[in-house]
Amino acid sequence: MKRVLIIEDDEVVAGIYRNKLTEEGHQVEVATDGETGLRRILESRPDTVLLDLILPKLTGVELIRKVRQEHGLVRMPILVFSNSHMTSMLQEAWKAGATKCLSKASTSPQQVLDTIRELLDSTSIPFLATRAAARQTAAAASMPGAPSALGEVRAQFLNDLPLTLSNLRTLHRGLSKAENESTRFRTLQDLFERVHSLATAASVAELPSLTRVAEGFAALLLEFEKPENLNTSTLRTIANTIDFLGFVVENGLVLLDEDLSDATILVVDDEPISRRAVRLALEKGKLRSICVADPKSALQIAEENHFDLIVLDVSMPGMSGFDLCTAIRALPNGQGSPTVIFVTGLNDLESRVKSTVSGGVDFIGKPFLYPELALKVLCYVLRGRFTQAREKKRRLNSTIAPRRTVEA
Numbered sequence: 001m002k003r004v005l006i007i008e009d010d011e012v013v014a015g016i017y018r019n020k021l022t023e024e025g026h027q028v029e030v031a032t033d034g035e036t037g038l039r040r041i042l043e044s045r046p047d048t049v050l051l052d053l054i055l056p057k058l059t060g061v062e063l064i065r066k067v068r069q070e071h072g073l074v075r076m077p078i079l080v081f082s083n084s085h086m087t088s089m090l091q092e093a094w095k096a097g098a099t100k101c102l103s104k105a106s107t108s109p110q111q112v113l114d115t116i117r118e119l120l121d122s123t124s125i126p127f128l129a130t131r132a133a134a135r136q137t138a139a140a141a142s143m144p145g146a147p148s149a150l151g152e153v154r155a156q157f158l159n160d161l162p163l164t165l166s167n168l169r170t171l172h173r174g175l176s177k178a179e180n181e182s183t184r185f186r187t188l189q190d191l192f193e194r195v196h197s198l199a200t201a202a203s204v205a206e207l208p209s210l211t212r213v214a215e216g217f218a219a220l221l222l223e224f225e226k227p228e229n230l231n232t233s234t235l236r237t238i239a240n241t242i243d244f245l246g247f248v249v250e251n252g253l254v255l256l257d258e259d260l261s262d263a264t265i266l267v268v269d270d271e272p273i274s275r276r277a278v279r280l281a282l283e284k285g286k287l288r289s290i291c292v293a294d295p296k297s298a299l300q301i302a303e304e305n306h307f308d309l310i311v312l313d314v315s316m317p318g319m320s321g322f323d324l325c326t327a328i329r330a331l332p333n334g335q336g337s338p339t340v341i342f343v344t345g346l347n348d349l350e351s352r353v354k355s356t357v358s359g360g361v362d363f364i365g366k367p368f369l370y371p372e373l374a375l376k377v378l379c380y381v382l383r384g385r386f387t388q389a390r391e392k393k394r395r396l397n398s399t400i401a402p403r404r405t406v407e408a
Contacts, residue, residue, distance in 0.1 A: 002120045003027045005046040007037035007063070008081075009055055010200050016153065017050060020113055026120075034058025041067055045076070048119045050112070051098075053082040053089050054196055061089060064096035077119035081112060083199055083215050104203040104211070109153075150206060154255070157205040161249055164198055168242050176235055181227065188230075191238075192221040209257045209382055210248070216285060216375040217241050223369050233365055237372050240362070244379040251390060258385040264306075265289040265377060268298040268324065269313035269343070274366065278311055278343060278373065285374030287381070295319040302328050307338045308381045311373075312360070314344040314351065322358040329359040339380045343368060 004021050008014040009032045018028045029044070031037035034055040041049065041063075053060035060080060067073050080093045080101040090101050099119065102112060171191040178184035199214035220237065223229045248254055265282055267289050269275045275291045282289045290307075292298040295316050302310065310328065312321040319327075325340050342355045345366040355363045361380070364373060 001025060001027050002048070003029070003044060003046040004048050004050065004116065004120075005029050005031065005037065005040055005044070006050045007031045007034065007055065007060070008050070008052045009033060010052070010197050012156070012197075013200050013204055016109065016204060017112065017116075020109070021116065024117075032056070034060065034063045038063050038066055041073070041076075042070065045073070048077045048079065048116055050079050050081055050116060053080060053093060059089075061092045061096050064093060064098055068097040079112075079115060079119060081107070083196065083218060104200055104215075107203075108206055109150075109204055154205045154207075157201050157207070158254060160201070161254065164194065165242070165245055165249060167194055168245070172235075172238055172242055175238070184227075184230070188221060188224050192218060195221060207255065207257065210245075210254065212286075213241065213244065213375070213378060213382065216371065216378055220369065220371040220375050223371055229369060234369065234372055237364075237376050241375060241379055244383055247383060248386065251386070253386045253390065256386055256389060258382060258389075260287065260378075260381060260385070263287060263308045263381050263385075265381075266298065266302060266305075266307040266310045266338075267291040268295055268310065268316070268321070269293070270295075270316045271313070274313060274343075277368075277370075281368070281370040281373040282377060284370050285378050287374070287377060295321070295324045299324060299327050303331050308384060309339045309341065309377055311341050311343050311377070314342060314346050314355075322354045325355075325358040325360055339384060341376065341380070343373065 002025075004026050006014050006017055006028065008017075008030070011032070014030045014032070018030055021028045029040055029046070031040050035057040037049075037051070037055070038058060040046070051060045051063065055063070060082065064078055064080075067076065067078070074097075077099045078097070080090070080098045081104060082090065082093075082101070083104050093101055100115060102115065168191065171187055171194065175184065175187045175191065178187055195214055195218045199211055199218055202210040202214055217238075220234070220241075224234070248256075265287055267275055267278045267282075269278065269291070270293050272293070275293065279289050279291055289311075290301070292301060296318055299319075310325075312325060314321040316324075321342055321344065325342075328340065339362075340360045341362045341364065342351075342360050343364045343366060344351065352363050362376060364376065
């Protein structure tokens with residue numbers, strides 16, 4: 001019997017993998033914080049460890065470093081399973097001695113289990129009975145009428161989501177009204193933990209779009225380790241992200257997924273440094289962009305091509321961003337789509353009013369945080385795609401004539 005230690009502060013995620021591994025005949029323990037996890041490793045010397053990086057009391061990276069300093073634990077397999085936005089932490093985990101790192105956003109539960117099996121098999125002779133039990137479990141799950149593990153996970157996710165959303169809204173209100181730095185820090189920490197948990201749960205439920213948004217949300221919240229990064233703009237982006245999640249829930253679009261590989265953003269800014277900054281921010285959000293310096297050329301491009309979203313500067317030679325937005329809205333394909341976001345150094349009330357009057361839906365002041373712009377654009381692009389899918393379904397249903405009852 002192999003011993004597996006799961007170090008994960010999310011009880012839902014830990015419970016899923018504990019149950020699956022126990023069914024396969026393994027002895028499984030769970031630790032919900034880094035200090036407890038380290039103590040269990042030193043005491044029981046498990047065959048494999050499944051480790052999250054964001055943990056209370058002791059981070060996953062710190063835990064790996066301490067374990068690798070212990071005699072006899074240098075080669076113990078440690079599988080890191082954490083969020084993909086924490087690139088620096090994942091790199092530190094590799095350097096500290098992680099055996100393998102998987103992203104919660106792009107790895108299914110089955111792939112995690114397969115990786116654990118590979119690590120267990122690589123440490124000693126496999127137990128044939130355990131492997132046979134695993135095959136029997138998989139066969140039973142595929143039989144007609146057998147309950148779907150994924151279906152159960154998604155059902156639990158859907159059941160918990162309204163409460164999660166309500167908690168996020170409450171925390172945002174508390175963050176906006178925080179009277180001192182200490183209260184603001186505690187609220188931010190609580191908000192991050194809940195968003196981090198949401199990203200994990202969405203990943204386990206195999207909902208890529210929601211996972212992507214939640215991970216981007218968590219990445220933005222990590223930026224607030226520097227208090228100066230929390231301002232009116234970022235607070236508005238937090239509110240907009242929570243509103244987007246509410247839109248998804250209220251319209252029954254949670255299970256809908258969108259492939260954004262073909263999504264394209266038009267960026268119009270006459271300053272090369274600003275254009276590059278916007279492009280890099282969008283790349284971090286895995287979004288493709290076309291950058292243009294001249295607003296008149298941009299108008300022609302917008303007339304001839306479809307874009308999911310347009311990012312505009314305001315102060316540009318020949319045509320202001322406000323005038324360009326108005327002109328785009330006047331195009332035959334410009335009404336209602338694409339979405340326009342202004343990214344500008346003008347942050348006064350008059351400019352905000354003009355951005356709305358000209359047809360813009362949002363406004364970010366320069367300098368901006370890369371995760372903020374990436375998250376904001378991602379939410380608007382997904383909202384547009386989800387809305388189109390909903391309307392397409394509605395039109396399809398309306399074309400299906402109801403059956404007539406023919407009386408004899």
